[in-house]
Each structure stands twice: as structure tokens, then as C-alpha cells.
Amino acid sequence: MSRARWTPYVLIAPTVLLMAVFVVYPVGSVAYYSLQHYDVTRSWANGFAGLDNFRQMLLHDPLFWQSLGFSARWVVVEVGLQLLLGLGLALIVNETFVGRGLARALVFSPWAVSGVLTTGIWILLYNPSTGVFQQLAAAGIGSPGTSVLGDPATVFPATVVAELWRGVPFFAILLLADLQGIPPDLYEAASVDGATRWQRFRMVTLPHLRDAIVLSTLLRAVWEFNNVDLLYTLTGGGPADQTTTLPLYVARKAVDAHDFGYGSALTTAGFVVLLFFSVLYLRLSKFDRR
Amino acid sequence: MSRATTIAVILACVLGLAGCGGGDADGKVTITFWDNNGGPGRTPVFQHLIAEFERAEPDIHVEYVGIPSSSVQQKYDTAIAGGATPDVGGVTTSYLSDLVGQDALAPLDDRLAGSPLRDKLLPSLVDDVRQAGGDHKLYELPSSANLDVIWYRKDWFAQAGLQPPSTWDELLADAARLTDRSANRYGYTVRGGAGSVFQLLSEAYSYSGQPSFFGADGTSTTAAPGNVDLVRRVAALYGKATPAADVNNGYTQMVAEFTGGSVAMMHHNLGSSGDLLKALGPDKVGAIPLPVGPSGKRTVVPNPTDGFAVFKAGEHQDAAWKFVQFLLSKDSNSYWNQQVGQIPANTDVYADAWLRADQPVEMALGVLRAKDTVLATAPFALPRFSPITKADSEPRYQKVLLGTLSANDFLHGLADELTAAERDWRSHKG
Numbered sequence: 001m002s003r004a005r006w007t008p009y010v011l012i013a014p015t016v017l018l019m020a021v022f023v024v025y026p027v028g029s030v031a032y033y034s035l036q037h038y039d040v041t042r043s044w045a046n047g048f049a050g051l052d053n054f055r056q057m058l059l060h061d062p063l064f065w066q067s068l069g070f071s072a073r074w075v076v077v078e079v080g081l082q083l084l085l086g087l088g089l090a091l092i093v094n095e096t097f098v099g100r101g102l103a104r105a106l107v108f109s110p111w112a113v114s115g116v117l118t119t120g121i122w123i124l125l126y127n128p129s130t131g132v133f134q135q136l137a138a139a140g141i142g143s144p145g146t147s148v149l150g151d152p153a154t155v156f157p158a159t160v161v162a163e164l165w166r167g168v169p170f171f172a173i174l175l176l177a178d179l180q181g182i183p184p185d186l187y188e189a190a191s192v193d194g195a196t197r198w199q200r201f202r203m204v205t206l207p208h209l210r211d212a213i214v215l216s217t218l219l220r221a222v223w224e225f226n227n228v229d230l231l232y233t234l235t236g237g238g239p240a241d242q243t244t245t246l247p248l249y250v251a252r253k254a255v256d257a258h259d260f261g262y263g264s265a266l267t268t269a270g271f272v273v274l275l276f277f278s279v280l281y282l283r284l285s286k287f288d289r290r
Numbered sequence: 291m292s293r294a295t296t297i298a299v300i301l302a303c304v305l306g307l308a309g310c311g312g313g314d315a316d317g318k319v320t321i322t323f324w325d326n327n328g329g330p331g332r333t334p335v336f337q338h339l340i341a342e343f344e345r346a347e348p349d350i351h352v353e354y355v356g357i358p359s360s361s362v363q364q365k366y367d368t369a370i371a372g373g374a375t376p377d378v379g380g381v382t383t384s385y386l387s388d389l390v391g392q393d394a395l396a397p398l399d400d401r402l403a404g405s406p407l408r409d410k411l412l413p414s415l416v417d418d419v420r421q422a423g424g425d426h427k428l429y430e431l432p433s434s435a436n437l438d439v440i441w442y443r444k445d446w447f448a449q450a451g452l453q454p455p456s457t458w459d460e461l462l463a464d465a466a467r468l469t470d471r472s473a474n475r476y477g478y479t480v481r482g483g484a485g486s487v488f489q490l491l492s493e494a495y496s497y498s499g500q501p502s503f504f505g506a507d508g509t510s511t512t513a514a515p516g517n518v519d520l521v522r523r524v525a526a527l528y529g530k531a532t533p534a535a536d537v538n539n540g541y542t543q544m545v546a547e548f549t550g551g552s553v554a555m556m557h558h559n560l561g562s563s564g565d566l567l568k569a570l571g572p573d574k575v576g577a578i579p580l581p582v583g584p585s586g587k588r589t590v591v592p593n594p595t596d597g598f599a600v601f602k603a604g605e606h607q608d609a610a611w612k613f614v615q616f617l618l619s620k621d622s623n624s625y626w627n628q629q630v631g632q633i634p635a636n637t638d639v640y641a642d643a644w645l646r647a648d649q650p651v652e653m654a655l656g657v658l659r660a661k662d663t664v665l666a667t668a669p670f671a672l673p674r675f676s677p678i679t680k681a682d683s684e685p686r687y688q689k690v691l692l693g694t695l696s697a698n699d700f701l702h703g704l705a706d707e708l709t710a711a712e713r714d715w716r717s718h719k720g
Binding site for chain 2: 040041042043044127128129130134143144145146147149150151152235236237238239240241244252253256257258259
């Protein structure tokens with residue numbers, strides 16, 4: 001009896017232990033440091049801070065709000081466009097046509113390129129002396145020396161396009177896999193009933209893709225919110241904080257300025273935002289009730 | 291043998307092996323040396339010097355560890371916390387006070403006093419190192435000095451019939467004259483990205499002639515009228531006589547613009563001589579000192595001084611000292627600085643033929659040794675100097691370049707932060 005009662009706990013113990021080590025401890029230590037003054041360059045003032053860091057962040061730090069606002073804009077625009085384009089590409093390469101294998105390989109290939117290489121490619125493309133805009137200027141379109149990453153008016157679309165290039169394949173792969181799981185007889189039945197192409201898409205395809213869309217947008221939103229590599233290497237958050245997301249701001253405060261207490265408070269804020277968003281999103285999409 | 295005994299024996303062997311890292315059975319001593327800027331430029335130079343040293347001192351083996359300069363301070367901090375510091379470490383004055391504050395370094399005053407190097411090291415560098423340590427003892431022996439210079443395209447200046455500028459007025463006028471935007475050619479490049487503000491301050495002090503970063507009461511001189519004037523004038527060049535991409539430029543992008551043939555002048559230091567001379571050759575590239583401002587006085591903000599420190603926790607401090615002495619001896623110091631293109635600390639090297647043939651180094655040495663040069667040393671010992679001038683100020687300088695913040699407001703904000711940090715630090719350092 002007692003043996004049977006303990007068995008399940010013994011079996012989940014390794015998982016619980018790993019979760020504790022790799023999830024609970026790091027999250028807990030960030031929460032702990034967010035309540036401390038912990039600044040390497042002002043070591044004499046280190047110690048318990050209460051809610052000082054949060055008060056500073058919420059009431060006296062315009063950059064916190066600015067970076068949070070930019071993160072929100074970045075996530076909405078990126079995830080929205082990636083979903084639309086990814087779905088479109090998945091539908092195209094799901095059709096039967098000559099060269100479909102090659103087309104699929106091309107659609108997926110950006111996903112196989114590492115993040116740092118991706119930014120390397122885009123830095124070269126956007127290079128004002130040798131990149132694509134210089135070529136265009138030589139052909140009489142635009143002016144020479146155009147720096148899309150240096151101009152506050154163009155830096156947002158320029159970074160969005162670079163990240164789209166890398167992000168669209170993720171949706172395309174995931175949605176294509178799901179598209180192939182839709183039984184063909186459903187489409188046949190719909191056709192027999194006289195459904196148009198659009199009606200077949202809306203009544204058959206979309207309901208089938210629902211779970212995949214919910215899960216992939218949620219995952220991608222979290223990833224985009226936490227995206228550091230592309231923006232850090234393309235713009236460093238600049239010019240003049242125009243592309244500083246919350247994680248980039250954390251990196252600047254904690255890693256560059258050695259203020260780990262305040263950096264932890266910012267991280268905690270990001271964690272709470274993501275947690276709230278995830279729960280809300282899953283509730284709204286009724287994902288957990290099915 | 292039971293399994294437990296076997297494991298114990300294996301463990302004992304492993305621990306025994308690990309334990310004899312310092313003194314080998316044949317009486318050889320092994321010391322560890324951390325290069326604070328390891329990479330393709332410096333590692334082979336050190337490896338050559340270490341081989342020479344081991345030939346001269348067969349009983350000492352030096353283990354070289356190259357560490358990237360961007361993470362070296364963290365590595366030292368971690369090593370100190372974990373009790374695993376090297377015997378000898380490359381250090382610069384920018385984080386010397388951090389190491390001294392953690393009581394990690396051995397003072398070298400007595401050792402130097404009894405060494406043949408005693409009168410050989412350039413006095414201004416030795417003073418600089420003493421000042422940077424925080425308590426006026428000698429914790430680092432300087433190996434090289436590095437000075438800010440303006441690199442310029444000799445060929446473009448010759449084509450335009452211009453002499454390289456000696457005042458800021460001339461430089462700004464030349465920058466405009468050498469710009470031909472339709473040909474994607476610009477007179478100057480502004481560093482607007484990583485590392486921008488330290489370079490900007492060096493320009494501002496050279497223009498205003500302010501002799502120090504702080505007044506006696508700890509008030510920052512950063513917002514002095516001359517400094518504001520210079521920042522305003524440089525920012526006015528941006529986008530007109532400089533590429534528009536400059537607002538994001540760090541070191542790599544600046545060098546790429548210069549070597550790629552799109553800018554005529556670039557402010558950096560002797561550290562870039564390798565990259566520039568390799569790409570363009572000495573016929574096309576020259577170096578001039580940072581120009582002077584309206585006062586005509588030459589004021590220079592020196593770069594952090596590179597050198598070597600002996601760590602307190604090391605078991606073989608005598609061997610470590612021997613190695614440091616060897617690295618700073620005339621031949622080694624000469625070889626080292628010739629390879630990396632910097633100013634030797636050992637004054638015996640100044641008569642060497644290579645130095646007199648190396649225009650940038652010889653010019654910089656002349657500036658450093660000139661009687662009327664004022665050294666406005668940056669407050670590297672102030673712990674908040676780096677966070678304030680980098681993390682906080684670099685994005686704000688981009689706003690100045692983009693025209694959304696005035697030079698005056700920018701420098702006054704920076705000065706207020708520096709003043710507060712300096713006073714805070716003075717009241718706590720005891």
C-alpha cells in the first residue's frame with residue numbers, strides 16, 4: 001500500500017528536481033535581487049532595498065516605459081506579419097506543383113541559419129556603402145549613403161523586415177505540418193456541397209489549424225518579446241534608444257552598468273508581463289478547455 | 291580490491307596530479323599568465339616572448355591564457371572571488387582600482403626599486419599607474435602607452451592640396467572640403483555607437499584645454515563652455531561631412547569606412563594602426579595628434595595604460611616578478627610595441643630604428659614627452675565613470691547627433707551625473 005502510494009512521487013521526482021534547479025532557483029534569485037540594492041560600482045550602498053527598485057522603475061524611469069512600449073509594438077507587428085506570411089507560404093507549398101520540393105526547401109532555409117549569421121547578412125545588405133541601397137542609388141533610386149539603420153524614420157521597418165526573414169519559416173513549417181494532417185475527404189465533401197475556395201479555407205482549413213496557430217503565436221510572441229540577438233547586433237538598441245526592447249534595456253543596466261539589483265527588477269517586470277499575457281491569451285483562445 | 295578502494299585510489303591520483311600544477315617533480319616552476327586582450331594580434335607576440343623567456347629561465351614554465359578584452363574584468367572578478375587568480379596578469383588602468391580594491395595585487399614598489407628597470411620606465415606612465423591604483427602604490431608596471439590620434443588619408447589631402455590640420459577649426463573646415471557625397475566620400479567619421487562618449491570627451495578636452503576632469507571640490511568640468519562648443523560643432527558635421535550611418539558606429543564600422551575608402555579622417559588611437567596600415571599601407575595613411583582648440587594649448591586625455599600585475603595569491607611571486615621584468619626589458623618591450631604599434635614604456639627603446647621609422651608611434655611619443663603637453667587623465671579609478679559614460683550617455687549622444695538633444699543639455703546632464711558619483715565615492719572610499 002505505502003509503496004504504491006509513493007511510486008508516483010518517486011517517478012516525478014527527477015522532473016521536479018530539474019525544474020527546481022533550472023526554473024525555480026533562477027526565477028527565485030532574480031526576484032530576490034530585485035528587492036536588493038546590488039550595484040557593483042556602489043558597493044557601499046548594497047543591501048535590502050524593499051520596493052525601491054520598483055518605485056524607481058514605475059515612477060521615475062521613462063526608458064522603462066519606452067522600452068516596454070517598443071517591445072509591445074515589436075511583438076504585435078512581428079508576430080502578426082509572420083503569421084500572415086507564414087500561413088500564406090504554407091498554403092502555397094502545400095499545393096501540388098512542379099518544383100514544390102525546391103520551393104519548400106527555400107521557404108524553410110532561413111530557419112536553418114543561425115541568429116548571428118542572419119544579422120551578419122542583414123548588416124551587409126543594409127551597409128550604406130556597399131549594400132542594397134547603394135546599388136539602388138547607383139541605379140538612380142534614392143540617394144547615396146542612405147543608412148536605414150541610422151535614421152529614426154526607417155530603423156523600425158528595416159529591423160522588422162530582417163526579423164521577418166528569419167521568423168516566417170517557423171510559422172510556415174508548423175502550419176504546413178498541420179495542413180498535411182487535414183483529411184482530403186473533408187475538402188472533397190465541401191466541394192460536393194458547392195463550397196468555394198475561400199469557404200473551404202474558412203470552414204475546413206482554419207478550424208483545423210486553430211491549435212497550431214494559438215500555440216505558435218504564443219511561443220513566437222514570447223520569443224520575440226525576449227529577442228536580443230538580432231536587435232543587439234543590428235542596432236544595439238539605437239539610434240537614441242529607438243529600438244531598445246525591455247531585454248536590451250536589462251542588458252544595458254545589468255551587464256553594461258553593473259547594476260544587478262535594478263536589472264533584476266526590470267527582469268521581474270518582464271516576467272510578470274509575459275506571465276499575464278500568456279494566461280490571458282490561453283484563456284481568450286480557450287486553448288486549455290479542449 | 292573493493293570498488294570503494296579503487297575509486298579512492300583513482301580520486302587520490304587525480305587530486306595528486308591536480309595538486310602538483312605549481313612545482314613539478316623536476317624542480318620546474320609553472321606560472322600562469324593571463325593576457326588581458328588575447329587575440330590574433332597579440333597572442334603570437336606573447337607566445338614568442340614566452341618562448342624566449344623559457345629559454346633564458348629553463349626552470350620556469352609560463353602557461354599563457356588569452357582572454358578577450360571585453361570580458362577580462364569579469365574574469366578577474368570571478369577569479370578573485372573563487373581564489374583562482376593567475377600569477378601574472380595583463381591589466382590596464384581602467385580597472386586597476388577594482389583589482390586593488392579587492393586586495394588582489396601585490397605592491398611592486400620595493401621590487402622595482404631593486405630592479406635594473408628602476409630608472410627605465412617613462413615617469414609619466416609610472417605616475418599614471420600609481421594614480422589609477424587609488425592608493426599611490428605601484429600595482430601595475432606599465433608596458434605601453436596609447437594615445438588618441440587622428441588617422442588621415444595622405445593621398446586625399448595631397449590631391450586636394452591640403453596640409454593635415456593642426457587646429458580644430460582647420461579639421462572641421464577640411465572635413466567639409468573633402469566631402470563629396472555623390473561619390474560617397476566624406477571628410478570625417480563620427481563615432482556614434484559603442485565607445486562614442488569616451489572618444490568625444492577626449493576631443494572636447496583637447497579643444498577646451500581643460501586640464502582635469504574634476505575640480506578640487508569634485509565638480510565635473512565636462513560641461514565647460516569649450517567642451518560644449520566642440521560637441522556642438524562635431525555634431526553639426528554629422529550627416530553633412532560624415533556618413534549618415536555613423537550614428538550607430540562602433541570601432542569595427544569606423545575602421546570599415548576608413549579602410550573602405552569612404553572617409554578621409556578618423557579619430558581613434560594607436561591601437562588601430564595594425565588594421566589601418568595593413569589595409570591601406572603607410573603611403574596612404576598618416577597620423578596626427580588631436581588638434582588644439584582656440585587656446586592653442588595641447589591637452590591630451592590618455593588611454594588606459596596597459597601593463598602587468600603580480601597577483602598576491604600566487605605561490606611563485608619571485609618567478610612571476612622575473613617574468614614581468616623580462617617582458618619590460620629593453621628587447622622584449624621593443625619587440626612587443628613594434629608588433630602592436632604602441633608607445634614603449636621602457637625609455638631605452640626610444641633610440642631604436644623601428645620607432646623612428648614608425649610615424650604614428652614616433653609622433654605620439656613626441657606629444658607625450660613634450661613639455662607643454664597637459665595630461666587630463668580620465669578618472670578611471672571612479673567606479674561609476676564607465677557606466678555613466680557608456681551605458682547612460684552613449685544613447686543620449688546619439689540624440690545630440692540626430693538633433694533631438696542639445697549639446698549643452700547633454701554635457702550638463704553628464705557633468706551632473708559625474709559630479710554626484712565623484713562626491714558619493716569620495717565620501718565612501720574612506
